[in-house]
Amino acid sequence: MNPISTALLSFGMSGKLFHGPFVHTHPGFRLSAVWERSRNEAAAAYPGIRTYRTLEEVLADDDIELVIVNTPNYTHYDYCRQALLAGKHVIVEKPFVTKSEEGAELISLAEEKGLHLSVYQNRRWDSDFRTVQRVLREGLVGNVVEAAIHFDRFKTTLSPKPHKEEANGGAGILFDLGPHIIDAALQLFGLPEALFADVRYLRPGTAVDDQFEILLYYPGLRVRLHSGYFVREPLPSFQLYGDKGTFLKARADVQERDLQEGRLPTDAGWGLEPAGAEGLLVLDNDGVAAPQSVPAEAGDYTEYFNGIYRSLRESARLPVTAAEGLAVVRIVEAAFRSSTEGCRVPLAWS
Incomplete structure (x- = not known):
């Protein structure tokens, strides 16, 4: 393999858990540099990594091919733009940007520069999303007429991290957890025709949204998306209702937990859910419920980096395109508009 020299733009939780371990263990990548303003945590974890104190130093490093923008949401547009102008390929954390016009500009810039x-x-x-994909692919519940996707937490106090609680245009639950379940809906069911949304501010003293519900309209199908910080006992994160039966699946992926505990994606049994977390499929058998367990697919974020490698080295399609990220941002924008105006918002995708 011809390793892709990669730089991280921060070494907080996302750098330590969701990027560093995968870039470091993947033979197609080399974790070469990091931007840390004052600390040296990345160097302690990955001896030999180059630590830079400014973004300009990172982007001036001719060895760096790929920059991972894993910084606060409101910085994504600016840092992506600077990286692309410096001739670097870019991976950016969700949400892609906080304004759709900024996303369109970055897509055009990347195309102009011939960059990924x-x-x-x-x-x-x-694991849970991949299991739902399989259930739909195999038609286990028949024609789906209704679905729901949840990403809920119980976290009723304000975050100590200022960038998560300041009304800076990229904070709040709709921009934080929303992109996960919006993207899931778009991948499972495609682009909706319209939406209706209710966005709320519930925690005492909050300046940012902390609960939302979005109803996506498709021909013959409605998909409900919900996320909130007041859900102590969550409902199944994925719910599919079809003319053959129902499928329910809890959010049980173990990768984040295992990364927090120091496990690596190269460890045996990576991404396997524990016993008891299987999905529940309940089919109708002549009016009698026929429940059965559905084993979970293995989860593995390594597949994303496999896709990035194939894209940069073999000209394969990106595992997640910027256009797909932009569609998520447009849903977020329409949800805020719908909630403010109290109306159903049509969506035009051409």
Whole structure:
């Protein structure tokens, strides 16, 4: 393999868990540099990595081919733009940007420069999402007429991280957890015709949204998306209702937990859910419920990086395109508009 020299633009949680371990263990990548303003945590974890104190130093490093923009949401547009202008390929954390016109500009810039620009929608490689994909692909519940996707937490106090609680245009649950389940809906069911949304501000003293519900309209299908910080006992994260039966699946992917505990994606049994987390399929058998367990697919974020490698070295399609990331941002924008105006918002995709 011809390793892709890669730089991280931060070494917080996403750098430590969702990028560093995968870039470091993948033979197609070399974790070469990091931007840390004052600390040296990456160097302690990965001896030999180059630590830079400014973004300009990172982008001036001619060895770097790929920059991972894993910084606060409101910085994504600016840092992506600077990286592309410096001739670097870019992976950007979700959300792609906070304004759709900025996303369109970055897509045009990447095309103009002949560079790859991808959004890190890693939850496509969660065990639960991959299991839902298989259930739909195999038609186990028949024709789906209704579906629901949840990403809920119980976290009723404000975050100590200022960038998560300031009304900076990229904070709030709709821009934080929303892209995960919006992207899931778009991957499972395609682009909707319209939406209706209710966005709420529930925690005492909050300046940013902390609960939302979005109803996506498709021909013959409605998909409900929900995320909130007041859900102590969550409903199944994926719910499919069809003319043959129902499928329910909890959010049980183990990768984040295992990464927090120091496991690596090269460890044996990576991404396998524990016993008891199987999905529940309930079919109708002449009016009698016929429940059965559906084993979960293995989760593996390594597949995203496999796709990035094939794209940069073999000209394959990106595992997540910037256009797909832009569609998510447009849904977020339409949801805010719908909630503010109290109306159904049509969506035009051409």
